[in-house]
Amino acid sequence: MLVKTFSSAVFGIDAAIVTIEVNVSPGVRFFLVGLPDVAVKESQQRIESALRSMGQRWPGKQVVINMAPADIKKEGSAFDLPLAVGILAANENIVKHDLKDYIIIGELSLDGSLKPVKGILPVALNALKEGYKGLIVPSVNALEAAVVEGLDVYGMERLQDVVDFFNGMKKFDPLRVDISELFLSTANIYDADFSDVKGQERVKRALEVAVAGSHNIIMVGAPGSGKTMLARRLPGIVPPLTLDEALETTKIHSVAGKLDGKTSLMTRRPFRAPHHTISNIALVGGGSNPQPGEISLAHNGVLFLDELPEFQRSVLEVMRQPLEDRTITISRARFTVDYPASFMMVASMIPCPCGYYNHPDKECVCSPGMVQKYLNKISGPLLDRIDIHIEVAPVTFDDLTMKREAESSDEVRKRVVAAREIQISRFGDIDGLYCNAQMSSANIKEFCKTDEPGRSILKNAIEKLGLSARAYDRILKVARTIADLENEKDIKTVHIAEAVNYRSLDRDGWAG
Numbered sequence: 278m279l280v281k282t283f284s285s286a287v288f289g290i291d292a293a294i295v296t297i298e299v300n301v302s303p304g305v306r307f308f309l310v311g312l313p314d315v316a317v318k319e320s321q322q323r324i325e326s327a328l329r330s331m332g333q334r335w336p337g338k339q340v341v342i343n344m345a346p347a348d349i350k351k352e353g354s355a356f357d358l359p360l361a362v363g364i365l366a367a368n369e370n371i372v373k374h375d376l377k378d379y380i381i382i383g384e385l386s387l388d389g390s391l392k393p394v395k396g397i398l399p400v401a402l403n404a405l406k407e408g409y410k411g412l413i414v415p416s417v418n419a420l421e422a423a424v425v426e427g428l429d430v431y432g433m434e435r436l437q438d439v440v441d442f443f444n445g446m447k448k449f450d451p452l453r454v455d456i457s458e459l460f461l462s463t464a465n466i467y468d469a470d471f472s473d474v475k476g477q478e479r480v481k482r483a484l485e486v487a488v489a490g491s492h493n494i495i496m497v498g499a500p501g502s503g504k505t506m507l508a509r510r511l512p513g514i515v516p517p518l519t520l521d522e523a524l525e526t527t528k529i530h531s532v533a534g535k536l537d538g539k540t541s542l543m544t545r546r547p548f549r550a551p552h553h554t555i556s557n558i559a560l561v562g563g564g565s566n567p568q569p570g571e572i573s574l575a576h577n578g579v580l581f582l583d584e585l586p587e588f589q590r591s592v593l594e595v596m597r598q599p600l601e602d603r604t605i606t607i608s609r610a611r612f613t614v615d616y617p618a619s620f621m622m623v624a625s626m627i628p629c630p631c632g633y634y635n636h637p638d639k640e641c642v643c644s645p646g647m648v649q650k651y652l653n654k655i656s657g658p659l660l661d662r663i664d665i666h667i668e669v670a671p672v673t674f675d676d677l678t679m680k681r682e683a684e685s686s687d688e689v690r691k692r693v694v695a696a697r698e699i700q701i702s703r704f705g706d707i708d709g710l711y712c713n714a715q716m717s718s719a720n721i722k723e724f725c726k727t728d729e730p731g732r733s734i735l736k737n738a739i740e741k742l743g744l745s746a747r748a749y750d751r752i753l754k755v756a757r758t759i760a761d762l763e764n765e766k767d768i769k770t771v772h773i774a775e776a777v778n779y780r781s782l783d784r785d786g787w788a789g
Contacts, residue, residue, distance in 0.1 A: 279299070280367040283295070283377070283409070284356055288349075288614055295356070298343040299341075300342075301367040304338055305339060307339070310341075311347045313350075317353070324357060324364065327387065327389040358385060358413070373444050376443065379410060381413045382413070389437060393415045398421055398527050399531065400422070411428060414432060424454050426456070430452050460520075471514065476503075479667070486759055486779070487621065487623070489692070489761065490754060490755065493622040493624075493663045494663065495623075495625070498627070499633055500632045505625060508550075508625060511579050512545060512578075514693055515621075517546075526576060529617070550582075550583060553582075553583070558570065573605060577620070579623055580621070580623070585626045594656060599618040600622065600659075604616065622663070631643050697711075707720070718750060728769070735773060752777055755775075756772040
């Protein structure tokens, strides 16, 4: 008897339907075709043990299984459940054949219980797009899939539950999730607040500008000046995720296996802080079975690189292209996958090996050559792609002991959200453009017009600092963001001047 079940395979952050054709006929052999990998081939032993645990037997006949399309490699253990259901249906142990209405996915344990798998959200979104009625998944994955409205999601504990469902022996209710309530209950909960930081008003202002336009920023300062503390509080001032952004972000984390059974939708922007020993592949993604890297896990959020010069130079250089294109392409001999990587990069570093260059109180013991050599660990092209450079001075005793309450993250966030709304309105007709940092050269010409005094400041900055054309564009983008924070339609001279001041590392003689 020939039966078809339907499952799904994940490629990049998108899913594709896989049709599983099972034919049970007289004979004794077993064939599994359609480019299955080792994990899929091993499913026979898991399925046979699971069937035995529920009082069933492997068909004493010839079993031929084809996984279509046959030219796409099928990987992982997520096909265990649809293969088992297909075998049972072809052997007439499942008699109610409405299998065509459901996508089935899950890994089988030897005792017949269902184990969670990765990439459920893209599977659910694709099932809805392709017109399927429902999705059958392990119960641990059900909450993640249930955020897709219009699709009946059934979380099952065991293979026997799936058999009872299709045979009509038990009634199962689909899981429902209220997305609006989910956003309201968790979107604005943060552990750290800007009010915890004493002093550093200039740095806070630079971070506010950076977040308002999603600009990359690097903080340079002595040990203990508050760089990491400030960076850790950025999630509290970033704008909330939109539903589309939340779904896209959750898809990436789902594919990477970073979601637990308690998380259905990521409602806060990701904040990733990899250690400086990270490898190239771990940062940008890849591997023999490609997975998203840290830059993709930080998509729609913040990537924090603490002690930037301590990262391997080769690791930093691979970020140059993603910082411009906001996507990363992983190419292999048989296929190519694209992972989104639109993130805001926040970096910090000490100014020299001893850490006290330009310190107001402590003397630097490094020679000028050592300072320059340390700074040169960060290449010019990478530094050029960072919009804002800000020096972080040590906190004074008066700042530490002041009784006046510092501005809270909530207050800063309101200004940031207002500036982002201006940008969304401005770029409303342009696909893929949501904030000032994403503007192209053509967009800059249209939206970043300056008056004569502003052009004069830019001319002096370029001539004295030796800025590149890319740095020139980035100054204009930052100036546009500063104007948006002040709700100004036009970029004024004061906005240009502030943006130029955020290029500390471009100054001649900064490092001796």
